Amino acid sequence: MKNNTDLTKILKKNHENKWVALSEDREKVVDYSETLTELQGKVGNKKVIYMKVLPSDVSFAF
Amino acid sequence: MKLDIDNLSWQEYGYINESGKLRPKLNVKIIHGGRFVDVLGLLDSGGDCTIMNAEFAKGLGIDLEKCKEVDIGGIFGSEIKGHLAKVRISLQGFEEEFSIEVRFVEKMRTDIILGQSDIFENFLVVFDRKKRKFYLARK
Numbered sequence: 620m621k622n623n624t625d626l627t628k629i630l631k632k633n634h635e636n637k638w639v640a641l642s643e644d645r646e647k648v649v650d651y652s653e654t655l656t657e658l659q660g661k662v663g664n665k666k667v668i669y670m671k672v673l674p675s676d677v678s679f680a681f
Numbered sequence: 682m683k684l685d686i687d688n689l690s691w692q693e694y695g696y697i698n699e700s701g702k703l704r705p706k707l708n709v710k711i712i713h714g715g716r717f718v719d720v721l722g723l724l725d726s727g728g729d730c731t732i733m734n735a736e737f738a739k740g741l742g743i744d745l746e747k748c749k750e751v752d753i754g755g756i757f758g759s760e761i762k763g764h765l766a767k768v769r770i771s772l773q774g775f776e777e778e779f780s781i782e783v784r785f786v787e788k789m790r791t792d793i794i795l796g797q798s799d800i801f802e803n804f805l806v807v808f809d810r811k812k813r814k815f816y817l818a819r820k
Contacts, residue, residue: 622708624695624813634766636790641721655736659718668708670721671734671792674739679791680756 635674640667689818691806692774696813697721702710705808705815708773709793713743713766721793724806724815728796729779731771732763741768745785753784772800779803784787 623629623645630639630648635664638650638658649667652658658669692740696703709722711733718740732753738745748764754763763784781799800806807816 625698627698627700632700632771656739659740662694668719669792673699
């Protein structure tokens with residue numbers, strides 16, 4: 620499966636600092652929440668990829 | 682010394698574009714007991730170890746209160762506390778699972794950072810940012 624690498628198409632300002640569940644191909648946001656536990660409850664058994672979205676206006680030195 | 686890279690089986694990945702910032706991230710399955718979670722993990726060649734957001738621990742059935750507390754240093758001076766636990770992971774493109782030691786950290790702003798002692802110990806990694814690609818091969 621080819622995975623989308625351009626998340627700018629799907630991640631918006633309201634996703635920043637939130638947990639997001641992406642579809643397997645990363646083409647869409649399935650759902651998002653303040654906490655991972657809450658999000659996992661919403662998503663249930665769907666196959667998703669989780670990420671926590673960093674704010675867009677900050678550069679990070681990990 | 683000549684590095685023998687031609688005989689290895691390389692997996693290719695694209696840099697992830699997050700609001701214009703390009704990051705070398707790939708799908709990682711984190712497994713503990715009978716539970717697992719799929720996440721986009723960042724390869725961090727400058728990190729000593731692998732760090733995960735503590736929110737993952739609950740879903741994986743890991744009781745952090747029973748885990749050894751460790752200090753984790755940041756580049757801006759302050760140290761934070763983490764909890765050490767063993768999990769198994771598999772990386773996108775590789776079927777193999779292997780065991781790593783993870784530092785779980787509360788209130789982390791991101792999800793997972795894959796550092797030197799785990800990923801870079803087990804894989805050769807090539808970053809080609811100009812072409813927006815990176816590559817992994819199992820050692």
